[in-house]
Amino acid sequence: MTDRKLYAGAAIKRxxxxxxxxxxxxxxxLDISPSYLNLIERNQRPLSARLMLLLADRFDFDPRKLVAAEPGGGVNGLSRRFADPLFQDLTVDRTELExxxxxxxxxxxxxxxxxxQRDSGSPINTFKVADPIQMVRREIEKWRNHFADLDAIAESLADELRLGAGDLYGAIAERLRVKHQLTIRILPETVMPDKLRRLDLHARQLQLSEMLDSASRTFQAALLLGQIEAQSEIDGLVAGGKFEDRAAERLYRRHLTNYFAAGIMMPYARFLRACEQTGYRIxxxxxxxxxGFEQVAHRLTTLQRVGARGLPFFMLRIDRSGQISKxxxxxxxxxxxxSINRCPLWNIHRAFERPxxxxxxLLALEDGSRWFTLSRAVQGIGSGAGGYTPEFVIGLGVAGDMAASLFHANGIDLSPEKATPIGLGCPACTRVQCxxxxxxxxxxxxKFDDRERGLAPYSFAGD
Structure with missing residues (x-):
């Protein structure tokens, strides 16, 4: 939690x-007067640290959720939206947003x-159809990408599989064969030139491409097992999402099934214990x-079990053009x-050079927050347009004041003055002389001055 005052009336009321x-x-x-609670719920009084602890104890939740519950992502989320060209003639500062x-x-x-909803490339009075990817993202972030019931079932199943064989892939294959009458067959790339996986129910086979590495084969086998054995739990979560868009519903189901497969490969308690023992050494x-690296990165964003929380990581996946795909x-x-854009001073973009x-x-944002980030290039599977192997960079990050225990932070000065100052992309960044x-x-x-020029190509109010 930061030192700023926290107003969370809507969250407290819910x-x-x-x-x-x-x-x-x-x-x-909470040992306060009803009138004082009323002021808190109407955002006329901030929450004290004592009240946050009492609320966390009474309702058994992470007090950081109060920050996440701020409308639109709080001041940072609003700042990103007000960086839109639509508002370029306005000067709306953080104090006004607060x-x-x-x-x-x-x-x-x-x-x-x-x-x-507004399509920034269209007139202001036109609206785009709801983006199913954004709809799913909102539902995932509502759960903070932690689905406790799925984790519990996956963990129990992983323990059962481990008792049967030391090789997880072999244990999953055996369970599919014995319990569900499904076999796994690895097929040549020439037979499956444009597929990585295919479920042939007529032949009772899960067919996998030989192009998949061992981690991906295990994941695909675990995914099928999840589709079968965690169906009711996944159905319940999908129904709870109340998606009106069919594509969004299918994407959310895919995410939950992938989540379950990762839970089998990296059971929660064992994975968290390994993280803490190794300093999250990937x-x-x-x-x-x-x-794989990307599979571990995904898993690191999910460690929010009540009473057994890991570090709160975020994750991005970008391509060479800077587009975010995850x-x-x-x-x-x-x-x-x-953020829609990213700062070129963030070394996530340089990871392609040293795969x-x-x-x-260590990064410092304009809002005063610091973030320790890890970035590494990964390759996709198969060949895309033109026969090129897909390449991405995975970016992981955690708050700077939590990074001291990380193996990857060994020997790095994490003091604020050593952080690289960046912005959330040039249109949203007000740092001067960059x-x-x-x-x-x-x-x-x-601002324009024909008699002189600074280091930066633009001068602006506040510079």
Whole structure:
């Protein structure tokens, strides 16, 4: 938690109502007056550290959820939206956004919903069809990418499989054969030139491409097992998402099934224990659990079991053009995940140059937060357009003040003055005299002086 005042009236009210409590009952449990609780719920008083601890104890939840519950992602989320060119003639600073959040949280939420629907390439009065990927992301982040029931079932199943054989892939294959009358067959790339996996129910076979490495074969086998043996739990979570869009529903189901497969390969308690013993050393985690770098990175964003939480990592996956194909905030509340653009001073972009190395960096954002990041290039499977093997960079990050225990932070000075100052992409960044700047901040008016030129290509109000 940061030192700034936290106003979370809407979140407190939801907690109270979900517990079926009146303001009088909750105020008694917190040892405060009903009138003071009323002020808190109306965002006229901030939460103290004592009240946050009492609430966490009473409702058994992570107090960081209060920050995540701020409309639109709080000040950082609003700042990102106000960086849109639509608002370039306005100067809306953080103080104004903070006051708006406190005074009218429902109005902020309404603005966020409206803005997020707007197609920035269309006239302001036109709207795009809801993006199924964004719909699924919202549902995943609502759960902070931690699905406790799926983890519990996967963990139990993993223990049962481990008793049968030391080789997880072999144990899954045997269970599929004996319990579900399904066999696994590895087929040549020439037979499956454009497929990595195919379930042939007529032949009762899971057919896998020979192009899959051992970690991917295990994952695909575990995925099929999850589709069968965790179907009811996954059905319940999908139904709870209440998706009206069929594509979003299918994407969410895919995410949950993938989550379950990862839970079999990297059972929660054993994986968290290994993380803490090794300092989250990714290479060791890969070897110990027979997983790939990207699979481990995914798993690191899910460690939020009540009473057994890991570090709150976020994860991004980008391609060479900088496009994001995966993003998980987990419990991190990291602005870097939500940002549309990225700063070229973040070394995530340089990881393509040294694909075998993990690049580390301590970053400082304009909001004062610091983030320790790990980036490494990975290759996809098969060949894309033009016959090229797909390449991506996986970016992982955790709050700077939590990074001291990481193996990858050994020997790195994590003090604030050693952090690289970056922004959330040039249009949203107001840092002055940055020679790497490619565009002016849309929230500032440009200034011109024909008699001199600074290091940066643009000068703007506040410079």
């Amino acid at each position: 907690l109270r109502r979900s517990a079926g409590m009146t303001q009088v009952a909750l105020s008694a449990a 006051e708006w959040l406190v005074a009218a949280p429902n109005a902020v939420e309404a603005f966020v919903r409206l803005f997020d 290479q060791v985690l890969q070897r110990r659990f027979g997983a 993003r998980y905030a987990g419990a991190s509340n990291a602005p870097l995940v939500e 075998a190395e993990v690049q580390t960096q 020679s790497q700047r490619s565009a002016p901040p849309v929230s500032r008016a440009l």
